[in-house]
Amino acid sequence: MRFLFRSLRARLMFAFLAVTIASVGTVTVVVFRSAEREVARYERLINQLEMTRMAHWLIGYYTARDTWDGIQPFVDEMAVMLGARIVLTDKAGRIVADTAQDPSEPRFSRTWPSRSLTLYPDVDPVGTLHVSAETTIQATFRRRLEASLEYFIWVAGALAIGVAILVSTVMTRPITAPIRELARCSRLAGAGDLTVRVKMPNESGELHELASAFNTMAAELETAATRRSHLAENTAHEFRTPLTNIRGYVEAIRDKVVPSDVAVPVLLEEVTLMSRLVDDLQDLALADAGALRFVVEEHDVASIVRHSVRAAEPAATAKGVRLATVGADQPILCFLDANRIAQVLHNLITNAVTSCRADDTVTVGLTADATDIEITVCDTGSGIPIEKQPFVFDRLYRGDPSRSRTTGGSGLGLPIAKHIIEGHDGTIELESHEGQGTRFIVRLPRRG
Structure with missing residues (x-):
């Protein structure tokens, strides 16, 4: 029965x-x-x-x-x-x-x-x-x-x-x-x-909502699976290149083709790049798990901005890019994790310098009101094509595939930056016009 x-x-x-x-x-x-x-x-x-x-x-x-x-x-x-x-x-x-x-x-x-x-x-x-x-x-x-x-x-x-x-x-x-x-x-x-979809009932109601919810879930799972596959492929590629270089130089040292004093600095650079990639992956994993910790204290945001700009000056000078700050001359207090916000600014400024040509300008602006602060990083570089803008916060995504790891980074900086800003209950937005430059806007609440 x-x-x-x-x-x-x-x-x-x-x-x-x-x-x-x-x-x-x-x-x-x-x-x-x-x-x-x-x-x-x-x-x-x-x-x-x-x-x-x-x-x-x-x-x-x-x-x-x-x-x-x-x-x-x-x-x-x-x-x-x-x-x-x-x-x-x-x-x-x-x-x-x-x-x-x-x-x-x-x-x-x-x-x-x-x-x-x-x-x-x-x-x-x-x-x-x-x-x-x-x-x-x-x-x-x-x-x-x-x-x-x-x-x-x-x-x-x-x-x-x-x-x-x-x-x-x-x-x-x-x-x-x-x-x-x-x-x-x-x-x-x-x-x-994960490509399967439920045919939506003609009439509206609970069954229509159930089918819509399933299709939305399947689409999100498909997107997540695709991103996970790309992440695995790109991560393998990111490790394969320095490992290949390390192996080549080690074999060259063994065969006495390259002197050790020439090979060791190159090996150290490759190991440093791999360590940086591992650190980025660890930060991203912690952010996904909700375990990214923040030490929130009252800090002077203007001081953090000035320090981040000074840290980027050698790379900008080497490329002929001008750096400027606006609104960072007076102290602006805010409750935040200074190291994490500095990490975000370092990534944004480095990306801006990388996308610029000689004689271009990168401007870091800071404004504040009673409740929020706003940090902007603007450049006069090549800009980002509109069709690529939705993907700039995706993992291991590079707007210019021709860039190497040295010029384009690991492709994890912006996803990590997004997690850090959202962990502070803030927002990060992108405005870009191809051929005119790019502008990132970071908004953070001043409260603790």
């Missing part, structure tokens, strides 16, 4: 049938009881009318003759017409007429089930009319009525159940079909096919 009702459609159909059967059963009980009450009321009215008519005739008979002699034939005729046993007693209680023809009929007594009516022509009674409690006609009528009601109720119940089966079959199909489709797509997604 449990196997039969494992499917949602079977359960819904069973629910329809259960409601229908319960409704038919309730209607049956109500109809039978109502019919019994109405028939009983009708019988009481008919019996009262019949008893009154017979009593009126019998009183007339007795008044005309002043005796009950010869009344038996008339009582027999009444019994035939009524279909009941009639007993007539005089005022002393003696039987003067009895229509019982069957010896098995019970003898008349005061306990005999009957309806009685005392006959009063005037003040004094002249007798009592006794009629059996249920006449033959009444019994026949009752049996026929009960049989008719039972027949119609069975027919109506069968029709109702048939209609319930038909309606439940029609109504449950559009309900369960999207759920079956969702289950199928879930199995495919669980097997690794």
Whole structure:
């Protein structure tokens, strides 16, 4: 039985049938009881009318003759017409007429089930009319009525159940079909096919929302899987290049092709780049896990900006790029992690210098109000194409694929910067026009 009702459609159909059967059963009980009450009321009215008519005739008979002699034939005729046993007693209680023809009929007594009516022509009674409690006609009528009601109720119940089966079959199909489709797509997604999508139901409602939620989840999982695959590929590539260089120089030292004093600085640079990449990956992993810790204290943001600009001056000077600051000459206090914010500024300024040509300018601006501070890093470099701007915060993404690790970094700086700024309840935004330059805007709350 449990196997039969494992499917949602079977359960819904069973629910329809259960409601229908319960409704038919309730209607049956109500109809039978109502019919019994109405028939009983009708019988009481008919019996009262019949008893009154017979009593009126019998009183007339007795008044005309002043005796009950010869009344038996008339009582027999009444019994035939009524279909009941009639007993007539005089005022002393003696039987003067009895229509019982069957010896098995019970003898008349005061306990005999009957309806009685005392006959009063005037003040004094002249007798009592006794009629059996249920006449033959009444019994026949009752049996026929009960049989008719039972027949119609069975027919109506069968029709109702048939209609319930038909309606439940029609109504449950559009309900369960999207759920079956969702289950199928879930199995495919669980097997690794993240391109699967659920066909959206035409009508709006919970099923439409469920299908939309699944499709959104599948799309996000597909995007995450794609990014994870690219991350693995790019990370392997980032490690492969320095490892290849290290291996080449080690073999060259072994074969005495390159002097050690020439190879060691190169090896140290490659190891430094690998260490930096490992540190970036560790920061990104901590950020993804929500475990990136911040030491938040009150600091002078203007001092952090000035220090970050000074740190970038050697690289900018070597490339012929001018560095400038705006609004960083007066102290501006803010609660933040100074090292992490300096890390963000270092990345933004380094990227700006890298994207610039000789004689271009990188400007770091700082403004503040009572609640927030805003740091901007603007350059007059080549800018970022509009089609690439949505991806600048993706991991291991480089706007210019031709850049090397030396000129383009690891591609992890901006994702880490985004995590750091959002960890301070701030925002980081990008504005860029190809050929005109790029502007990064960092907003941080001043509160602790």
